[in-house]
Amino acid sequence: MSQTLSEQIISRAAGRSVQAGEVVTAQIDLAMIHDSIAPSVIRILHEELGATQVWDVNRIAVAIDHVAPAATPQTADAQNKLRGWVRQQGIPNFFDAGRGIAHQVLIEEGLARPGMLIVGSDSHSTAYGAVGALGTGMGATDIALALATGQTWLRVPETIRVQAHGQLGTGVTAKDVALKLARELRADGATYQAIEYHGFDSFTLGQRTTLTTMAIEVGGKAGIVPPHGLAAADAPPWLALSDHATYSRTIDIDLDNLDPQIAAPNYVDNVVDLRDVGRVNVDVVYLGTCTNGRYEDLAAAARILRGRRVAPGVRMMVVPASSEALQLAVADGTLATLLAAGATLGTPGCGACIGRHMGVLGSTDVCLFTGNRNFRGRMGHPEAQIYLGSPEVAAATAVAGYIADPRTISDQAVTDDGRWATVLQA
Amino acid sequence: MARVWRFGADVNTDQIVPGRFAPYVTSEAELRKYPFIEARPEFAPSVQPGDVIVAERNFGCGSSREYAPQALKLVGIGAIIAPSFARIFYRNALNLGIPLFEADLPQLSDGMELELDVGQGRLQVGGDTIQLPPPPAWMQEVWNIGGIVPYFRTYGRFPGEAAS
Ligand code: SF4
Numbered sequence: 257m258s259q260t261l262s263e264q265i266i267s268r269a270a271g272r273s274v275q276a277g278e279v280v281t282a283q284i285d286l287a288m289i290h291d292s293i294a295p296s297v298i299r300i301l302h303e304e305l306g307a308t309q310v311w312d313v314n315r316i317a318v319a320i321d322h323v324a325p326a327a328t329p330q331t332a333d334a335q336n337k338l339r340g341w342v343r344q345q346g347i348p349n350f351f352d353a354g355r356g357i358a359h360q361v362l363i364e365e366g367l368a369r370p371g372m373l374i375v376g377s378d379s380h381s382t383a384y385g386a387v388g389a390l391g392t393g394m395g396a397t398d399i400a401l402a403l404a405t406g407q408t409w410l411r412v413p414e415t416i417r418v419q420a421h422g423q424l425g426t427g428v429t430a431k432d433v434a435l436k437l438a439r440e441l442r443a444d445g446a447t448y449q450a451i452e453y454h455g456f457d458s459f460t461l462g463q464r465t466t467l468t469t470m471a472i473e474v475g476g477k478a479g480i481v482p483p484h485g486l487a488a489a490d491a492p493p494w495l496a497l498s499d500h501a502t503y504s505r506t507i508d509i510d511l512d513n514l515d516p517q518i519a520a521p522n523y524v525d526n527v528v529d530l531r532d533v534g535r536v537n538v539d540v541v542y543l544g545t546c547t548n549g550r551y552e553d554l555a556a557a558a559r560i561l562r563g564r565r566v567a568p569g570v571r572m573m574v575v576p577a578s579s580e581a582l583q584l585a586v587a588d589g590t591l592a593t594l595l596a597a598g599a600t601l602g603t604p605g606c607g608a609c610i611g612r613h614m615g616v617l618g619s620t621d622v623c624l625f626t627g628n629r630n631f632r633g634r635m636g637h638p639e640a641q642i643y644l645g646s647p648e649v650a651a652a653t654a655v656a657g658y659i660a661d662p663r664t665i666s667d668q669a670v671t672d673d674g675r676w677a678t679v680l681q682a
Numbered sequence: 683m684a685r686v687w688r689f690g691a692d693v694n695t696d697q698i699v700p701g702r703f704a705p706y707v708t709s710e711a712e713l714r715k716y717p718f719i720e721a722r723p724e725f726a727p728s729v730q731p732g733d734v735i736v737a738e739r740n741f742g743c744g745s746s747r748e749y750a751p752q753a754l755k756l757v758g759i760g761a762i763i764a765p766s767f768a769r770i771f772y773r774n775a776l777n778l779g780i781p782l783f784e785a786d787l788p789q790l791s792d793g794m795e796l797e798l799d800v801g802q803g804r805l806q807v808g809g810d811t812i813q814l815p816p817p818p819a820w821m822q823e824v825w826n827i828g829g830i831v832p833y834f835r836t837y838g839r840f841p842g843e844a845a846s
Contacts, residue, residue: 279841281840295705296705296748304831305834305835331706334706378745378746379744379770393745394770395746395747395770395777397748397777398773400831401830401840409841444739444740447740447766447768447769475743611701611702612704612707631694631744633700634696634700638720
């Protein structure tokens with residue numbers, strides 16, 4: 257066998273051996289729809305395609321995560337309609353407001369599994385690559401067709417191989433790897449292609465998800481971590497790396513010498529080493545999203561914030577990616593640490609990531625965000641400045657009041673006027 | 683006569699229709715008012731049916747929101763021409779029947795008048811004729827029939843070949 261993981265997964269889904277470049281019709285293993293796109297999907301499904309029933313209620317997952325809980329009477333009505341539709345169709349895998357972000361929840365629930373072909377109404381459906389699935393985002397019409405037929409058509413992508421060397425140092429994270437890749441590949445470097453991440457066997461499932469959610473930010477159709485280690489027991493026997501697979505290019509990434517990375521406004525590939533970002537005072541630190549809102553992200557931030565305070569004038573918002581992440585953070589005191597430091601908690605879900613509710617930014621706000629997009633207007637006002645960084649950088653920044661390297665935080669002190677401040681090394 | 687609306691590289695779906703203006707939080711009837719509402723507020727009020735967007739690489743990157751190309755369809759955009767498109771946008775636009783051409787046309791500037799023959803992929807501008815890469819026959823069929831839904835309803839299958 258000499259196929260990439262994408263070729264293997266699409267071959268199985270298409271029922272024949274396929275190669276990059278071919279256009280095929282394939283069976284879908286799982287389709288995800290979420291609250292903000294679902295009304296269009298349902299309208300197209302019933303009104304335009306004339307389908308009365310989805311193809312398989314057990315292969316569909318529905319989540320209310322983007323505006324959860326509802327922000328306006330209109331979104332509340334739309335969500336009630338969606339609940340009614342889910343009941344009427346008899347779809348068991350329904351995740352209501354508060355359960356969390358679809359991508360995280362589908363992985364937690366074991367619905368996304370290695371070797372699956374998964375289509376989702378959200379572009380960050382590349383997330384499912386964390387378990388070794390091929391996940392890809394599509395628009396409302398494609399998803400409606402998928403719900404009606406259980407099939408989709410796609411071009412088998414070429415694959416870029418990312419080859420990691422070494423181990424991450426303290427204070428450097430999977431997010432820094434993902435931002436570094438955006439820096440190298442640029443926003444369209446993987447357009448029409450898939451990414452395979454090799455050499456990340458020591459990464460946790462959460463770290464893998466940080467990588468794969470950001471595959472779309474370089475244009476990727478999918479981002480897949482070979483299911484070594486964690487997900488290996490679950491993996492079908494036909495899914496395995498081949499020495500003879502063809503890759504369009506290989507990008508080597510030196511984990512040993514990687515420094516914290518920051519994406520400056522307004523593009524995800526506008527990435528610099530944190531040390532080169534200069535002094536950037538922030539108003540808001542936002543910890544959450546499908547990229548970095550998991551328990552381990554909250555715990556990493558809490559390790560830095562323990563015994564410290566969020567700097568005066570900084571608002572720190574914590575929005576767990578899922579109810580499971582929140583419960584874990586409650587159970588071991590992580591949440592208490594964050595709250596004691598002065599952070600505020602939001603309902604598990606997407607939060608202000610798409611600028612619709614729960615802490616949207618105003619025109620003068622500068623935000624350090626652990627999410628995946630810093631586009632103009634993404635989190636609210638188009639003049640707001642969004643910098644992307646890791647949860648560790650978020651915590652260090654919250655303490656310092658300006659974008660700070662988690663490795664440089666040494667101590668804290670009280671300034672002359674009695675306010676908390678943190679003394680940073682050089 | 684149709685005119686050129688010139689855009690740069692990496693135009694993202696948040697620029698085309700910001701999430702805050704999604705039909706989900708506003709209403710479908712309003713959508714035609716929102717294309718480029720913040721990035722280029724003069725666009726929606728003055729764009730005319732048949733006008734052409736000419737951009738640089740990676741047009742439509744970002745989210746899967748189909749209401750971004752849908753908003754452009756509602757105002758009657760005749761075609762979008764760029765050296766490359768983000769793949770979800772490409773699919774969404776094709777699905778809605780909006781003609782997309784992959785071509786780099788730095789010589790076209792904002793406000794130029796042009797005529798586009800979509801079927802032939804031919805542009806007339808300032809006395810010059812520009813031949814765009816001709817779309818495959820199946821793609822023209824999707825455009826002509828009005829998008830992927832009518833295509834699927836007519837043929838009972840997905841297109842046989844495509845760039846996805
Ligand atoms: S957290 Fe942000 S990027 Fe992730 S699914 Fe939600 S809106 Fe999209």
